[in-house]
Amino acid sequence: MKPIHIIAIALATTFISFSAPTALAGSTNPQAKEKEATKPYKLETCIVSDDKLGDMGKPFVFVHEGQEIKLCCKSCRKDFEKDPAKYLKKLEKK
Numbered sequence: 001m002k003p004i005h006i007i008a009i010a011l012a013t014t015f016i017s018f019s020a021p022t023a024l025a026g027s028t029n030p031q032a033k034e035k036e037a038t039k040p041y042k043l044e045t046c047i048v049s050d051d052k053l054g055d056m057g058k059p060f061v062f063v064h065e066g067q068e069i070k071l072c073c074k075s076c077r078k079d080f081e082k083d084p085a086k087y088l089k090k091l092e093k094k
Contacts, residue, residue, distance in 0.1 A: 039067045046072035047087045048079045067091065 045052055046059070051072045053059045059070040060077065064084060071077060080087050 037066055038063050041068040041070045041091075043070070043090065046070070046076055047090055048072075048076040064088075 041047075041061075043053075047069060049072055053070055053072060056072045059072060060074045061068065061070050062077070063069065064080075067088065069080065071080065
């Protein structure tokens with residue numbers, strides 16, 4: 001065998017041995033686990049401004065303590081972060 005073939009086989013074997021345990025163990029992506037445990041957002045309006053989601057473009061979406069939150073825009077997040085409990089009460093009513 002030519003030396004280049006041996007190097008290629010060694011590299012491929014190393015790559016497979018490092019990636020196989022992860023593939024066999026399932027997803028180790030923390031975002032995937034977070035998404036599985038996340039409660040869905042059920043309102044059709046921004047939790048801060050009460051504006052209809054989508055009127056100002058694509059909603060700004062993030063997760064707060066296991067709860068998906070959708071805002072009409074990124075700037076509403078500052079208000080949400082000041083007093084999350086105030087806004088999360090709206091989700092409890094729904």
